[in-house]
Structure formats: structure tokens, C-alpha cells
């Protein structure tokens with residue numbers, strides 16, 4: 001098939017590349033000329049394992065074309081995917097400016113009947129509004145072109161996005177016509193060995209499915225973080241409780257790891273957007289509101305423990321941070337707990353020495369300028385520890401899981417570790433470490 005993907009952000013780039021990998025001809029279109037030129041030269045705008053290799057191979061096969069020329073792409077495509085960002089506005093609602101500007105461009109450039117598929121995460125009802133918007137522009141150009149609309153949300157996890165895209169748990173297709181379902185089923189058939197993984201439904205339910213999936217996962221995490229806090233005050237251990245409840249198939253082991261809060265580009269934004277959609281429609285969601293509140297508090301838990309140990313005034317103290325990315329496998333620091341931890345420590349007078357395998361540069365861009373002078377970034381994990389008063393683990397990168405504790409002990413000025421992801425075995429206490437974890 002011939003496809004146009006509008007938006008070469010995380011979702012558009014990964015999805016477009018995977019479609020090309022299956023032999024489709026894919027135009028990845030963006031208005032950002034620098035990004036397109038970089039991609040033509042195989043320079044990636046994000047870090048995602050294996051993405052660079054697949055982009056290069058598919059460009060060499062001429063199945064993947066990066067361009068700023070939307071018209072050229074639309075003239076040669078039968079399906080148009082919208083994969084632009086829908087960032088959170090200050091009031092928590094989804095900002096649809098990129099969606100409508102892309103819809104404007106489609107309306108102004110399109111010259112034949114087409115299917116428009118919304119892959120971006122959009123509030124319920126947006127797909128129909130986008131269709132109307134494009135049709136109005138087409139009508140104003142005096143043309144008679146038929147536009148079909150579909151919703152096809154993405155469920156890609158950063159760090160394993162290629163794997164998720166090539167072998168999805170499910171593909172959700174929301175549409176109105178049998179022929180649209182058939183076309184998209186054909187497109188996705190090579191990605192699913194079992195056809196029941198393609199789930200078809202109405203457009204609004206498909207839009208809702210994306211929000212509900214992420215909100216459910218966020219709810220599991222906030223629930224478990226709350227349980228961790230209760231475990232702490234009662235003397236129970238959340239690591240044992242997790243195994244105890246996860247063994248019940250109805251609950252399962254996944255996404256019930258207590259930690260220092262969830263971050264990323266999706267959970268915080270999508271939970272908030274669902275709250276806003278509910279309120280806009282006259283329903284106040286109590287549970288979702290608290291999922292967010294629990295998470296905001298959880299991002300403070302590590303610093304609360306630091307303050308309990310060292311006191312409110314942290315001046316003269318240096319803290320070593322392992323992990324800046326919101327999770328392992330990515331350079332993304334959006335809504336990362338590391339930001340909250342580092343800012344609070346510096347606000348209390350402390351200094352930071354930080355190491356992350358991938359996210360140092362993105363972190364430097366994300367953090368307010370006033371904090372930068374109090375942070376030293378290093379490129380070797382043990383260098384971050386030199387003469388620090390404590391090590392704080394914020395992101396559970398694999399390389400932190402089995403470190404050399406003798407080396408840590410030698411380099412730290414005090415043998416104190418705050419483990420925000422519960423990855424260290426409590427037996428290190430026997431080697432003289434003070435170990436603070438979440439919920440145990």
C-alpha cells in the first residue's frame with residue numbers, strides 16, 4: 001500500500017518505519033525542514049533502540065521517504081495517518097492545534113478520495129470534527145472529494161516501540177464503513193499472527209480505548225504506590241505484597257511496581273485529558289483525579305526520605321543521581337520524577353552529580369536554567385558517586401541493577417542509598433549500607 005504519515009515525532013516515525021519494513025511505500029511528512037533533512041541523512045530526532053537501522057535500511061530500499069512536500073505524498077497515497085503531537089495545555093486539556101493545522105494542510109492539498117486515520121491521541125469526538133474540517137476546506141476549493149475517517153490509536157512503549165509496533169498486543173480500528181475496516185485490516189495483517197488481535201469498533205469507542213488503557217495502567221501504578229506508603233507505615237513490605245497479589249491471574253504481575261511515580265509523554269497527559277473530557281461533559285471523575293494526586297505526591301517521596309535523613313537544610317551536601325530518563329530505554333525526560341527530585345534538592349541547598357546512559361542532553365534542555373549551575377553531569381556511573389553524601393536511584397536502567405557495591409562504598413562519603421525503584425537487594429544492609437526503598 002501507499003501511505004502518508006503526517007508528523008515525524010515518536011509515533012509517526014516509528015509507525016511509518018514499521019509500515020515500510022512490511023513493504024509498504026511510506027511518505028513521512030513533517031513541516032520541520034531540519035528534522036526531515038536530518039532523517040534523510042539517517043540522523044534520528046529521538047533515541048529508540050533499532051530505529052536508526054530500520055530507517056536507514058528502508059530508505060535504501062526506497063520504501064521510506066522523508067519529505068516536507070505534503071501534496072506530492074498525498075497524490076501518491078491511499079491512506080493518510082495523522083500522527084502529530086497533542087500536548088497538554090496548562091488547563092490539562094489536549095492541545096489540538098497541530099491536529100487542525102495538519103487537517104488544514106490535508107484539505108488544501110488533497111486531490112483524490114482518501115482515508116484519513118487519526119493515530120494521535122485525541123479527545124473523544126475529534127475524528128469526526130477533523131473529517132468535517134477537511135470536508136469544509138475541500139468544499140471551499142469547489143472540489144468533490146470523498147473523505148473517510150478512522151481512529152487507530154497507538155500503544156507504543158518508549159524503549160520497545162519497534163517491538164510493540166511489529167508485534168502488537170492488539171490493533172484498535174474505529175471506523176464507520178466495512179470497506180475502511182477491510183483496508184486497515186489488510187494493512188495490519190502482516191503485523192498480527194492471530195487475527196483476533198485486530199479489534200474493530202465505532203470511532204468514539206476507539207478514541208476512548210486509548211485514554212482508558214493508559215488511565216487504567218496509571219491507576220494500577222498509583223494504587224500500588226499508595227499501598228507502598230501504607231506498607232511503610234505498617235511495617236509490611238510492598239515487594240512481597242506485589243508478588244502475593246500478582247499471583248492472582250485477575251490482578252497479574254505487570255504494572256504494579258511501586259516506585260517514585262510515573263512520568264513520560266502519555267500517562268500524565270492522557271489521565272489529565274480524560275479528566276478534562278469528563279468534566280466538559282458534566283461528569284466529575286473522582287478516581288482519576290486521585291490517580292493524578294497520588295502520582296504528584298509520589299514524585300516527592302524520595303526527597304521526603306532524604307529530608308527525614310539529612311534534615312530540611314541540604315546545603316553543603318552532594319547527592320548522586322542515577323537515572324534521569326522517565327524510564328529505562330529512552331532519552332525522554334518529560335514529566336520524569338528526576339526533575340522533581342533534583343529541583344527539590346537544589347531548592348533545599350544541596351548539589352547534584354548526575355549520570356544517565358542516554359538522557360543527559362535532553363535533561364539539560366528540560367531543566368530550568370537556574371538549576372543548571374548546581375548540577376554536574378558525568379559520563380560514568382561511578383564518577384557520579386565520588387564524595388557524595390548519598391546515592392539516589394531514580395531510573396532502573398539495567399546497568400544499575402547489579403553494581404559493584406564495594407566501589408560504591410569506596411566512592412561515597414557516607415554509605416547511604418535511596419532506591420526509588422526497589423531494585424537493590426536489602427542484603428546490602430549487611431555490608432553496612434543504609435538503604436531506603438519505596439514501601440519497605
Ligand code: UDX
Pocket residue numbers: 154155156157158159214217221254255256257258259260261262263264265266267326327
Ligand atoms: C505508555 C503506554 O504503556 C503505551 O501503551 C502508550 O501508548 C504510551 O504510554 P510509555 O509512556 O512509553 O508507554 O511508558 P510505560 O512503560 O508504560 O511506563 C510509564 C511510566 O510508568 C514510567 O514512568 C514507569 O517508570 C512507570 N511505571 C511502570 C511504574 O512506576 N510502575 C510500573 O509497574 C510500571
